[in-house]
Amino acid sequence: MTVFNLGSINIDHYYRVPNLPQAGETVAAQAHVKGLGGKGANQSVAALRAGARVVHIGAIGKGDAWTAGRLAVLGLDMGAIARVDEPTGHAVVATDAQGENAIVIHPGANRTQVLSIIEQTLNSGQAGDVLLLQNETSHQVEAAKLAREHGMKVFYSAAPFELAPLTAIMPHVTHLLVNAVEAAALKAETGAELADLPVQAVIVTRGAEGADWIDANGVLHRPAFSVKAVDTTGAGDCFAGSLAAAVDQGMAPEHAMRFAAAAAALKVTRAGTAEAMPENHEVDAFLASQ
Numbered sequence: 001m002t003v004f005n006l007g008s009i010n011i012d013h014y015y016r017v018p019n020l021p022q023a024g025e026t027v028a029a030q031a032h033v034k035g036l037g038g039k040g041a042n043q044s045v046a047a048l049r050a051g052a053r054v055v056h057i058g059a060i061g062k063g064d065a066w067t068a069g070r071l072a073v074l075g076l077d078m079g080a081i082a083r084v085d086e087p088t089g090h091a092v093v094a095t096d097a098q099g100e101n102a103i104v105i106h107p108g109a110n111r112t113q114v115l116s117i118i119e120q121t122l123n124s125g126q127a128g129d130v131l132l133l134q135n136e137t138s139h140q141v142e143a144a145k146l147a148r149e150h151g152m153k154v155f156y157s158a159a160p161f162e163l164a165p166l167t168a169i170m171p172h173v174t175h176l177l178v179n180a181v182e183a184a185a186l187k188a189e190t191g192a193e194l195a196d197l198p199v200q201a202v203i204v205t206r207g208a209e210g211a212d213w214i215d216a217n218g219v220l221h222r223p224a225f226s227v228k229a230v231d232t233t234g235a236g237d238c239f240a241g242s243l244a245a246a247v248d249q250g251m252a253p254e255h256a257m258r259f260a261a262a263a264a265a266l267k268v269t270r271a272g273t274a275e276a277m278p279e280n281h282e283v284d285a286f287l288a289s290q
Helices: 039-049 065-073 115-122 140-149 163-172 180-190 235-248 253-267 280-289
Strands: 002-006 010-016 031-037 053-061 081-084 089-095 101-106 130-134 153-157 175-179 201-205 211-215 218-222
Touching: 002 039, 002 115, 002 140, 002 235, 031 039, 031 065, 039 053, 039 130, 039 235, 053 065, 053 115, 115 140, 130 140, 130 235, 140 153, 140 163, 153 163, 153 235, 163 180, 175 180, 175 235, 180 201, 201 235, 201 253, 211 253, 218 253, 235 253, 253 280
Parallel strands: 002 053, 002 130, 010 089, 053 081, 130 153, 153 175, 175 201
Antiparallel strands: 010 031, 089 101, 201 211, 211 218
8 A cells, every 4th residue: 555645845944942932032043953854754754664655746946956865865756746946845943952842934845736746646546545635735635636536545634724725625534633732723713523523533633642533433542652852843743644654554543543652752752853753663662662
């Protein structure tokens, strides 16, 4: 089986700061590192390292050879990644001493996806495959609709949270992924309970409080593993990509959630995003130690 991902690709600039700046405050960074990220790239690498066959569909700027090189090093096939005139998306990530972060993103090329590449790539999909999506690209609805026509599962990370894009894509989503803040915003803006949404399952990540899988059978709660957090950036993406890979490999929800929780726990012990995603054997070893 295959995990497809119409996903954002960003150049991340990480700044280690003593505290996250308040409005009007200037904070001097203690360190700066450039790396590869974006919710899409993070999720693809997480799924790939969790053992899935991954096809990433995306877009980068024509002049960003560095980005293409990093994607290739991380193991992502470049066949469905367009080179466009718009610069590659980028993010500024500030992380404090407790591992909490604040992020500003510029979408760039992520909002100029090539529809013909999306269609050609997804036409090779089949029933049982998974399509990952996030609210950081263009052509989300077209991709989700085509995936469902091929009998694929559609995992949608509703982040950054916006009601209009979520409402547009909801009829084609099978698995909706939100964090606790996004879940609260969704309920406040629609008045609907998560269990009543027209999807097969809603997955709510709650940081150190764990995660919930909500479907017709009720709520399956997966506690988080206790670890010392170094950097929480990308933890939700790690969870999402690992969960998609586990479901793609046939794991039942309780086992898939446990695997994804372990992968996310390992991720937060490391600085960075895409390049910090754990390997499958590392997750297995961590679970064996619990």
